[in-house]
Structure formats: structure tokens, C-alpha cells
Amino acid sequence: MLIDKIGIDAGGSLVKLAYFEQGKIHTKTFSNQEMDNVVKWLSFLSPNAELYVTGGKARALNKLSSNNCHLIDEFQSVTTGTKYLLKEKGIVNKEFILVNIGTGTSIFHVTANSFERVLGSGIGGGTLMGLGYLITRKKDFQTFTQMSSKGDSRNSDLLVRDIYYPEEPPIDGDLTAANLGKAHLYSDATEHDHLASVMQLIGETILLLASQVATRKKTSQIVFIGGTVTNNPVLKDVLNRFRDMMNYEPVFLDKGTHAGAIGALIEI
Structure with a gap:
């Protein structure tokens, strides 16, 4: 099946990928020390897919990949993705605190129509x-x-x-x-x-x-x-x-x- 679009979060430790196949979201994870393997996997999966890339290593991946890349705002992506996953889980809440524990930690206040990054920490x-x-x-x-x-x-x-x-x-x-x-x-x-x-x-x-x-x-x-x-x-x-x-x-x-x-x- 043709996969024409792949979302990628290239972070401080991990490169996370998401794509739709047969109506379902599939995910994959690499270490960000494996950028060459990420590029090879993308070429194998769908060499002509449009890449929508976010995260601190987004530009580094953009330089390595021959796919057409679009850089997406990191904070917007993580709040949008969280809302999607909450809805998928059957949780509908118009307001919540989002804590993203990656290499470090970001804390957001999210409402139905907006978000604010309130705090960050080097603990993570x-x-x-x-x-x-x-x-x-x-x-x-x-x-x-x-x-x-x-x-x-x-x-x-x-x-x-x-x-x-x-x-x-x-x-x-x-x-x-x-x-x-x-x-x-x-x-x-x-x-x-x-x-x-x-x-x-x-x-x-x-x-x-x-x-x-x-x-x-x-x-x-x-x-x-x-x-x-x-x-x-x-x-x-x-x-x-x-x-x-x-x-x-x-x-x-x-x-x-x-x-x-x-x-x-x-x-x-």
C-alpha cells in the first residue's frame, strides 16, 4: 500500500515515526544516533513519501533525507498528537496539563483551542x-x-x-x-x-x-x-x-x- 505521508519527531535521544496504513496509525522508533538507518528505512518503506518533521534534530534529518521534508512546530505537534491519542482512548477533556518527559521535560497547559508551554526542566x-x-x-x-x-x-x-x-x-x-x-x-x-x-x-x-x-x-x-x-x-x-x-x-x-x-x- 502506498504511504504518501510520514510524521517524524526527531528528538534529543529518539527518532519517532508515525504513518497511516490501512486506516490505522503505525509507529516506529530509532535512536537518534542511527540517522543513516532512519533514512534507509524511509527509502525502503516509501521513497516518495512527504516527511513532516519536528523536534530538535529535524533539520539534521532534513539534510540527510532525499524525501521532500516539511518542518513542523514541535510544541504544536506534541499537543495535537496528544489530543488525538486522548480522543482515541475515549477521553474527551477540553483542558489538561501535558507533561512530555523526553530527554528533558516540558510542561504545557492545553485547552480546546490553545496551548501554552508553562515550564521546562532538565530532569528527564x-x-x-x-x-x-x-x-x-x-x-x-x-x-x-x-x-x-x-x-x-x-x-x-x-x-x-x-x-x-x-x-x-x-x-x-x-x-x-x-x-x-x-x-x-x-x-x-x-x-x-x-x-x-x-x-x-x-x-x-x-x-x-x-x-x-x-x-x-x-x-x-x-x-x-x-x-x-x-x-x-x-x-x-x-x-x-x-x-x-x-x-x-x-x-x-x-x-x-x-x-x-x-x-x-x-x-x-
Whole structure:
């Protein structure tokens, strides 16, 4: 079947692609270190397809590809793609907070007819890859997610109850007082524990920022997308864990990693 249009989000770590085939959206992912393979795959799939490209590496891909490329606004693409995926999931909400956790993190306030990028943070997937390497000397994202699932962040994080021990703390003793704050004190903590603590650091930091935006904008639904949260149950658990305490409604999208590529695909 002829594929005449492909949406691409060429980001800081991953190149995400989306295209329609037989009425359904299909997706594919490459490392952004594999640009030559991306170009080869595009030539194999559909050498004459129009490319609608967004993301920080969009111009780099444009220079490599012989396809006709159209550069699309990154923020517009990711919000448009998220709205499409929410509708596909049966969620119709005219206003929400969008948290895109990629290499870094962007936080948007999205309404029916507009969007605003409110905040950004250098905490994200790049943090996981960098600290994960320093802890383990490994470089694989899935290795870090698997290792963190076997760890206990309480062996690496300094908790409120650790500070107040043996007295009773005035607030929940299981709250984090300092991320990785016990890593140098507890010699029995493992690499798995430290990686679990890194996930806690990323999740807690992003959630605190997102909840502040949600409070300011007076909306409770927070939609989490991006390559860092996809197939990452430990991070999802952190982002879910405080919903009663902080009064927010988390939403995770199956194709959230590809929201920008999907938005670029359907934008024009």
C-alpha cells in the first residue's frame, strides 16, 4: 500500500515515526544516533513519501533525507498528537496539563483551542541515562528500568523518618527528605537501589512541577507522555503514587512516545 505521508519527531535521544496504513496509525522508533538507518528505512518503506518533521534534530534529518521534508512546530505537534491519542482512548477533556518527559521535560497547559508551554526542566530521560551510567557504567535504557524495578529506593533515599529516628516525624515518615541522600551512608545499598532512587528523583521532581502548574491553572488532569515514561513501570508508579495526597488525575497514553510524530502527521 502506498504511504504518501510520514510524521517524524526527531528528538534529543529518539527518532519517532508515525504513518497511516490501512486506516490505522503505525509507529516506529530509532535512536537518534542511527540517522543513516532512519533514512534507509524511509527509502525502503516509501521513497516518495512527504516527511513532516519536528523536534530538535529535524533539520539534521532534513539534510540527510532525499524525501521532500516539511518542518513542523514541535510544541504544536506534541499537543495535537496528544489530543488525538486522548480522543482515541475515549477521553474527551477540553483542558489538561501535558507533561512530555523526553530527554528533558516540558510542561504545557492545553485547552480546546490553545496551548501554552508553562515550564521546562532538565530532569528527564537524559538524567536517567547520565546517572544510570555513573552508577552502573552501562548505557541501556531498558537495563536501567529493569534494574530499578528490582531495587528499593528507601535504601538510597534519605527519608523523613531517617532524620527523625527514633522520634516520630511530624509528617509522613516515608516521604523523601533527600533523593540519593543515603547513598553514601548505607553500604549495603545496591546499584538496583540507587537506580530506583533515580527514578524516584525524576518522578517526584516532575510531579511537583506539574502539580504546581495544575493548581495554578485550576485543572486536575495531568497527561504524561514521552519516551522516558513508556515501558517504565517504576516511573509510572511514582507519578501515580501521590494522586490522593496532591489531588490530581494521571493519564498515560500507550503511544505517548509518538505524540509529536502523530501530531506532525495529522497537523497539515
